[in-house]
Structures are given as structure tokens and as C-alpha cells.
Amino acid sequence: MIARLKTLAAAAVLAAALGIGGGAGNAVAATGSAEIPSRDWSFDGVFGAFDRAALQRGFQVYQEVCASCHALSYVAYRHLDALGYNEAEIKAIAAAAEVEDGPNDEGEMFMRPGKPSDRFVSPFPNEQAARAANGGAYPPDLALIVKARANGANYAHALLVGYVDAPADVKIPDGMYYNASFPGHQIAMPQPLNADGVEYGDGTPASIAQQAEDVVTFLAWASEPEMEERKTAGVMVILFLLVFTGLLYASKRKIWADVH
Amino acid sequence: MAETQQGETRRDFLYIATAAVGAVGAGSAIWPLIDQMNPAADVLALSSIEFDLSTVEPGMAVTVKWRGKPVFVRYRTPEEITSAEAVPLDELPDPQTDASRVQEAKYLILVGVCTHLGCVPLGQKASDPRGDYGGWFCPCHGSHYDTSGRIRKGPAPLNLFVPAYEFVSDTTVRIG
Amino acid sequence: MAAKFDNAIVRWIDHRLPIFSFMHHELHEYPTPKNLSYWWNFGSLAGIALVIMIVTGITLAMHYTPHVDYAFDSVERIMRDVNYGWLIRYLHTNGGSFFFIVVYIHIFRGMYYGSYKAPRELLWMLGVVILLLMMATAFMGYVLPWGQMSFWGATVITNLFSAIPVVGQSIVTWLWGGFSVDNATLNRFYSLHYLLPFVIVGVVILHMVALHRFGSNNPLGVDVKSAKDQIPFHPYYTIKDAFGLGVFLIFFSAFVFFAPNYLGHPDNYIQANPLVTPAHIVPEWYFLPFYAVLRAVPDKLGGVLLMFGSIAVLFILPWLDRSPVRSGQFRPIFKIFFWIIVLDSVLLTYLGGKPAEGGYVIAARFATAYYFMHFLIILPALSIFETPKPLPKSISEPVIGGGGGFAGATAAPKENVR
Numbered sequence: 001m002i003a004r005l006k007t008l009a010a011a012a013v014l015a016a017a018l019g020i021g022g023g024a025g026n027a028v029a030a031t032g033s034a035e036i037p038s039r040d041w042s043f044d045g046v047f048g049a050f051d052r053a054a055l056q057r058g059f060q061v062y063q064e065v066c067a068s069c070h071a072l073s074y075v076a077y078r079h080l081d082a083l084g085y086n087e088a089e090i091k092a093i094a095a096a097a098e099v100e101d102g103p104n105d106e107g108e109m110f111m112r113p114g115k116p117s118d119r120f121v122s123p124f125p126n127e128q129a130a131r132a133a134n135g136g137a138y139p140p141d142l143a144l145i146v147k148a149r150a151n152g153a154n155y156a157h158a159l160l161v162g163y164v165d166a167p168a169d170v171k172i173p174d175g176m177y178y179n180a181s182f183p184g185h186q187i188a189m190p191q192p193l194n195a196d197g198v199e200y201g202d203g204t205p206a207s208i209a210q211q212a213e214d215v216v217t218f219l220a221w222a223s224e225p226e227m228e229e230r231k232t233a234g235v236m237v238i239l240f241l242l243v244f245t246g247l248l249y250a251s252k253r254k255i256w257a258d259v260h
Numbered sequence: 261m262a263e264t265q266q267g268e269t270r271r272d273f274l275y276i277a278t279a280a281v282g283a284v285g286a287g288s289a290i291w292p293l294i295d296q297m298n299p300a301a302d303v304l305a306l307s308s309i310e311f312d313l314s315t316v317e318p319g320m321a322v323t324v325k326w327r328g329k330p331v332f333v334r335y336r337t338p339e340e341i342t343s344a345e346a347v348p349l350d351e352l353p354d355p356q357t358d359a360s361r362v363q364e365a366k367y368l369i370l371v372g373v374c375t376h377l378g379c380v381p382l383g384q385k386a387s388d389p390r391g392d393y394g395g396w397f398c399p400c401h402g403s404h405y406d407t408s409g410r411i412r413k414g415p416a417p418l419n420l421f422v423p424a425y426e427f428v429s430d431t432t433v434r435i436g
Numbered sequence: 437m438a439a440k441f442d443n444a445i446v447r448w449i450d451h452r453l454p455i456f457s458f459m460h461h462e463l464h465e466y467p468t469p470k471n472l473s474y475w476w477n478f479g480s481l482a483g484i485a486l487v488i489m490i491v492t493g494i495t496l497a498m499h500y501t502p503h504v505d506y507a508f509d510s511v512e513r514i515m516r517d518v519n520y521g522w523l524i525r526y527l528h529t530n531g532g533s534f535f536f537i538v539v540y541i542h543i544f545r546g547m548y549y550g551s552y553k554a555p556r557e558l559l560w561m562l563g564v565v566i567l568l569l570m571m572a573t574a575f576m577g578y579v580l581p582w583g584q585m586s587f588w589g590a591t592v593i594t595n596l597f598s599a600i601p602v603v604g605q606s607i608v609t610w611l612w613g614g615f616s617v618d619n620a621t622l623n624r625f626y627s628l629h630y631l632l633p634f635v636i637v638g639v640v641i642l643h644m645v646a647l648h649r650f651g652s653n654n655p656l657g658v659d660v661k662s663a664k665d666q667i668p669f670h671p672y673y674t675i676k677d678a679f680g681l682g683v684f685l686i687f688f689s690a691f692v693f694f695a696p697n698y699l700g701h702p703d704n705y706i707q708a709n710p711l712v713t714p715a716h717i718v719p720e721w722y723f724l725p726f727y728a729v730l731r732a733v734p735d736k737l738g739g740v741l742l743m744f745g746s747i748a749v750l751f752i753l754p755w756l757d758r759s760p761v762r763s764g765q766f767r768p769i770f771k772i773f774f775w776i777i778v779l780d781s782v783l784l785t786y787l788g789g790k791p792a793e794g795g796y797v798i799a800a801r802f803a804t805a806y807y808f809m810h811f812l813i814i815l816p817a818l819s820i821f822e823t824p825k826p827l828p829k830s831i832s833e834p835v836i837g838g839g840g841g842f843a844g845a846t847a848a849p850k851e852n853v854r
Contacts, residue, residue: 234693245682
């Protein structure tokens with residue numbers, strides 16, 4: 001019994017080592033960053049799943065607000081079926097975009113309406129063009145933004161609602177804006193969301209916080225489109241392993257019964 | 261004695277159950293490793309294409325790329341249709357009526373890969389040789405196809421394949 | 437030696453190619469001490485982790501493109517479009533971490549129970565070679581997704597070699613195949629990342645050959661004296677290893693399915709940008725203790741030498757610890773120092789992930805100094821001054837027989853034990 005307790009204690013030390021080591025990478029705080037409040041998200045937890053209505057509203061916010069500056073590479077229009085859109089709706093969404101294709105028989109590149117198999121069309125042809133159009137600042141690609149920031153969903157939400165008046169002693173240079181949640185508090189992006197800046201089809205009041213919540217849900221999906229499938233599979237796998245390991249333990253006990 | 265036997269049975273059952281559950285687990289674990297070699301979602305998304313027939317004029321042929329292969333779309337003239345329909349089936353190495361190879365008689369849609377050894381037959385451009393039967397001619401080993409894309413002469417064993425397709429509207433066809 | 441087989445085909449083959457005899461001998465008959473604890477599970481777990489890494493790695497290679505313009509993209513395509521691509525990639529990334537966890541536990545087990553002592557010195561040294569190869573493989577594998585941490589990790593670590601006097605910069609240029617980490621670097625890292633795991637397999641086979649020469653050490657650290665001390669490997673340890681594997685897979689799955697990026701770094705989901713360095717470059721957690729040693733030294737060459745020294749010291753461990761008693765169970769003072777070095781390693785891991793400033797650097801210096809002190813001073817001193825507890829006569833009679841004496845150095849090859 002004592003030996004077993006010792007084993008447990010040793011295992012705990014190693015687990016702590018792992019925890020510290022793993023957390024260390026993520027725990028590095030950028031200087032000048034603010035406390036990011038934790039929120040409850042529909043996709044949190046072992047059984048968490050994306051709220052479909054929020055996904056569709058968030059997609060609307062992305063399309064109407066973010067898409068004019070921020071690309072969403074790696075996401076294709078056909079992926080939108082995960083948001084609950086049907087084939088005809090996806091075709092219509094894709095067709096609204098202009099896609100460069102070619103060369104045609106004359107050797108020219110040409111524009112055509114988007115197809116579901118196309119990836120989201122970026123607002124700028126390259127990073128230089130994006131910078132030139134945005135006063136030197138590069139609007140980051142949003143396809144992975146929630147995975148590419150520590151505490152991504154909470155951070156993105158805090159940033160979107162973080163536009164407040166600068167404290168009196170802080171001078172903000174031209175072309176920069178004050179944001180309570182952005183590291184260093186000076187951000188090149190003007191406040192993107194405005195109350196009733198979009199009109200939701202389902203009648204949800206479009207407050208800034210609501211839009212932020214919706215668009216972050218959408219971006220969390222864009223970062224991890226496999227999340228629901230992954231968690232469902234994970235529950236099955238772990239239940240299976242618990243049963244299997246239990247059987248293995250029983251077998252082990254039986255086989256070892258005659259060893260003294 | 262009876263007790264021992266019962267004990268043995270119970271033990272055997274445990275081992276068999278453990279092995280069976282383990283086999284199920286191993287099988288499920290292997291499936292993703294096999295399935296990853298199947299066409300991915302982006303490949304499948306390109307497995308059907310839509311083509312606008314309004315750009316094709318009578319007598320003209322257009323080649324579209326579908327699943328990495330050429331698809332021949334030919335707007336057949338009335339004479340080509342008549343000559344295709346008039347051929348008696350017993351003259352054909354691979355007997356098929358013309359009607360069974362088209363949905364709308366004027367549009368002939370074929371996978372442009374010779375059924376012999378996979379070359380792309382000539383006959384799409386006006387300047388191309390079209391073989392002895394006015395359809396296509398495969399330059400690799402001399403197979404002649406008629407205006408229905410059926411093999412008439414040469415080593416190819418089968419007619420040019422007709423891909424699965426449907427008319428989405430009067431002028432739009434979805435191939436695949 | 438040749439076993440009897442019932443099946444005629446098996447007999448026919450075995451007569452010409454004694455593969456079945458070999459398997460029977462090494463797995464079924466292979467006599468193993470009967471008192472191995474669960475700490476002895478981690479060797480076979482490491483082997484299974486290696487297999488998981490190779491299988492998932494080969495399947496990922498079917499979809500990955502080693503080119504600076506397409507690498508990041510192809511990884512995202514694996515995550516989004518390839519059937520079960522997300523599962524295979526998360527198994528591979530987390531598999532790397534779990535491989536290191538298992539191997540680190542395996543190493544500490546060997547240190548506690550004196551598994552490196554005669555006659556198992558080469559077995560231990562081959563293990564250290566495996567660790568080095570794993571580190572090289574993991575480092576190059578981390579570069580492949582071509583995220584920000586991939587790029588800057590590669591830049592920082594390859595620059596270590598510039599500390600070598602005179603030829604340093606030429607070596608770095610040679611490693612890069614250019615004047616910075618670029619496409620040529622990515623391609624060669626991919627090539628070597630594919631090759632090295634099979635080199636590891638080769639060294640693992642040697643590790644097994646060396647192990648089977650004298651058989652496993654055991655928690656008592658005394659040699660096997662008679663058949664009473666032993667049981668056949670199969671079925672006793674096959675089922676025990678299988679149970680251990682089940683437990684391992686539960687922990688592993690928890691990470692793969694529910695926290696797949698916990699052990700990773702968010703910056704690696706930003707595509708590599710040679711013009712922007714992330715605010716804090718941290719290696720993967722399993723490199724953090726070594727990274728802490730590197731940064732603890734204010735001198736560039738000194739830091740690099742000390743970092744490599746922290747592994748080199750493991751090579752000579754069998755000759756630093758001269759105590760004739762293997763198991764820490766019978767070494768009351770060693771036991772305390774063992775747990776201190778475990779805590780010291782944990783501390784170094786923690787410090788490696790902190791910014792190199794202020795108190796963290798000071799702490800890292802003390803922790804580094806202690807690390808080397810443990811191996812170079814404490815262990816040799818303990819060999820002289822420590823009085824071990826009396827050893828049991830044998831595994832079967834763990835009753836203190838009063839000065840049972842030591843039997844380690846006279847161990848005979850296991851073939852002669854029967």
C-alpha cells in the first residue's frame with residue numbers, strides 16, 4: 001500500500017513537471033497586455049459544440065465587416081455546409097465573389113464568379129498591397145486567428161469590445177487607436193464593430209458585444225473546423241479505452257494470480 | 261473439480277473478451293490510416309464540374325478538364341447524328357446505339373481517353389484528322405472512332421466512355 | 437535453443453530461417469525478474485510511441501509539401517480536407533510530446549534503480565544515443581509546419597553552432613544551405629526528419645540486444661539468482677505492458693482529442709515570417725531544461741558547451757556513480773538526492789519557459805550549477821561516503837539476510853543462469 005502511495009506521489013511530480021513545462025510556453029504574457037476576461041463559449045468543454053445560429057450570424061459579420069480587410073485563407077466556400085447552409089445557399093455565397101482564373105485560350109487571366117470549391121477570396125492580392133491600403137499595417141489572416149493567439153477566443157472578443165477612450169495621460173498618434181485589450185494598447189485597426197452595424201436576419205439585436213460573440217464563434221470554427229468531430233470521436237475513444245483497459249487489468253490480475 | 265473447471269471457463273471468457281475488444285480497437289485505429297489515402301475533401305469538391313453549353317456552336321468541339329482527364333463536348337451537326345444513328349449494331353466491335361450514348365442528340369459528351377492504352381485521340385480541332393468515320397482518331401495506335409465516339413477500327417476494345425452527367429438547365433451540364 | 441513447433445510450415449521455415457525460434461526465445465522463454473514494478477512499463481511504451489510516430493509520420497508525408505511557399509498551406513489542408521488528417525496530425529504532434537514524457541520517465545527510472553551500472557553500461561549509453569537522436573528528430577520535425585516558432589526555433593538552434601571558434605559561421609551556412617533558414621533548410625530537415633526515426637529503430641534494436649544479454653534490472657537491483665526469481669516474459673509482462681499501454685492511451689487521447697494544442701505554441705499557427713521575430717521564442721516543452729542551461733551562461737560558447745555537456749554527463753554516469761549498490765531503495769542518502777535532481781530538472785523546465793531576465797536567470801544559474809554538481813560531485817562522493825542498507829539475498833527472499841553482499845559486478849550472462 002505504501003509502495004503504491006509512493007508511486008502515486010512520484011507520478012504526481014512528473015505530471016506537475018509536464019503541466020509546468022506545457023503551460024510555460026503559453027503563459028508568457030506580452031508586455032503591456034491587459035487581463036483578458038474568460039467567457040463562456042458554446043464550443044467550450046468536452047461536449048461543447050458550435051452554436052449554429054451564432055455561426056451564421058458571425059459569418060454575416062465577417063462578410064459585412066471584416067472581409068473588406070481580412071483574408072480567410074484555408075477556408076473554402078464548400079466548408080460553409082458546417083454552418084448549416086445548403087448547397088444552393090453556398091453556391092450563391094460563392095458566386096458573389098470574383099475569382100481570378102486562367103489563363104484562358106488566349107493566355108489571359110480572367111475573372112469569374114466563385115464556385116463552392118474555391119477558397120475565400122482575399123481582399124488584397126498580397127501582403128504588400130494589404131499594407132499599402134492600410135497605412136502600413138497588415139490586417140492578419142483570420143482563418144487561424146483563434147488558434148494563433150493565446151487564449152484566442154477570449155482575446156479576440158476582448159479586443160473587439162476593447163475600444164474605449166484613452167486615459168488622459170496616453171497620447172495616441174495619428175492613424176492609431178486605443179484598445180484596452182491589445183498588447184501595448186495602440187492598434188492600427190479602427191473600431192470595426194458598431195451597434196446595429198449589421199442587421200441580423202433572425203432579428204437578434206446587433207449590439208457590439210453580440211456581434212463580437214458571434215464573429216468570434218465563427219472564427220473559432222474557421223480555426224478548428226474539425227472540433228466537433230474531434231470531441232465526439234474523443235468521447236468514444238476514451239470510453240472504449242476505459243473498458244478495454246479495465247479488461248486488460250482484469251486479465252493481468254488473473255494471469256499474475258499464480259506468481260508469488 | 262467442478263469449481264476449477266468453472267473458474268477456467270470464466271478465465272477463458274475474460275481473455276477472449278479482452279482480445280476481441282482489442283481487435284475492435286485495433287481495427288478502428290487502422291481505418292483512419294487507410295481512409296487518409298482516399299480522395300480528400302478538396303479533391304472531391306472538384307470531382308464534378310459545370311459546363312456552359314451556350315458557348316459551343318454547331319459543329320464545334322470543346323475540351324474541358326475533369327478529374328484530371330480531358331472531356332470532349334461536341335455539338336453534332338444533323339448529318340453527324342444521322343450517320344451515327346444509321347450504323348447497324350452488328351458492324352460495331354462494341355455494340356451500342358447512338359441514343360444510349362447521348363441525353364440530347366446534338367450534344368455528345370465523352371471522356372477523351374482512348375480505351376486502348378490511354379492516349380488522347382485527335383479530332384477536337386477543325387484541323388485535326390478525324391479518322392475514317394468522322395469522329396476521332398487516336399494517333400498512338402490508330403484507333404478510329406465514329407461520330408458517336410464508338411470504336412470502329414483499330415486496337416481499342418471499347419467505345420469512348422460517356423461520363424455521368426446531367427443537364428442542370430437547358431444550356432448548363434454538370435459532369436460527374 | 438530450437439523450440440518445437442506443431443505447425444509443419446512453421447517448422448519448415450524455422451529450420452531454414454530460425455525466426456520463430458528467435459521470437460520464442462526472446463519473447464516467450466526470455467526470463468524476466470518477477471518483481472518488476474510499473475516503472476518498468478515505460479521502455480515498451482517508448483517503443484510503442486516510436487511506432488505511433490513512424491506510422492503517423494509516414495501518412496502525413498503523403499500529404500505534406502516541403503517548400504516554404506506550400507508547407508504551411510499543406511499542413512492546413514491536412515487539418516481541413518484530408519480524411520482524418522486532423523487526427524493523424526494531432527497524434528503526431530502530441531505523440532512527440534508523449535514520446536519524450538515516456539522516455540524521460542524511463543531515464544529517471546534507470547537513474548533511481550541504478551540500471552546503468554555494470555554490466556549494463558552500454559545499454560545505458562545506447563539509451564542516451566537514442567535520446568540525442570530523438571532530440572534531433574523532434575527539432576527538425578518542429579520546423580516542418582513552417583510556422584513562426586518553426587522558423588525562429590530553427591534559426592536560434594542552428595545559430596548555436598556559430599559559437600564554435602573559427603569555423604562556426606561556415607558550419608551554420610552549411611547547415612542552412614544558404615544565408616538564412618530558407619527553402620534549402622526546410623528540404624534537408626524534411627529529408628533527415630524522415631531518415632532519423634529509422635536510425636532510432638536501429639539503435640533501439642541494439643538497445644534490445646544489450647538488454648537481453650543480461651536481462652532487466654529490477655527494483656531490488658540484485659541479480660537474478662535462480663529460476664525462482666524469474667518468470668517468462670510472455671504472458672506475464674506482455675499483459676502487464678498491454679495494461680500499461682491502455683492507461684497511456686487514455687492520457688494520450690485526452691490530449692489528442694480535447695487539448696490538442698495545449699503543449700504547442702499559438703505562434704506556430706502564424707506562417708513563418710523572416711522579417712518578424714515573435715516576442716518570446718520558446719522551444720517545445722521537452723527542450724526547456726536544456727534551453728534553460730543554455731541561457732544560464734552569459735557566454736555564447738560556454739552556454740552551448742554546457743548545454744551539450746548536460747547530456748554528455750549522462751554518457752559517463754556509469755563511471756561517476758561508483759556505489760556497488762544498484763537500487764536507490766537501499767541507498768538512504770542517494771534517494772534524497774535523486775528526488776532533488778528530479779525537482780531540479782522540473783525547475784529547469786519551468787525556467788526554460790520563462791523570459792531570460794531578472795530572477796529567472798539567477799535561478800537558472802543555480803539550477804544548472806546544481807545539475808552538474810549532482811552528477812560530477814554528489815554522486816562520486818556518495819559512492820565513497822554512503823553506507824547502503826543491507827541487500828536482500830535474492831529476489832525471492834527479500835528478507836534481510838544480514839550483509840547479503842553485492843552481486844552486481846559478477847553478473848553472468850543470462851544464458852548461464854538457468
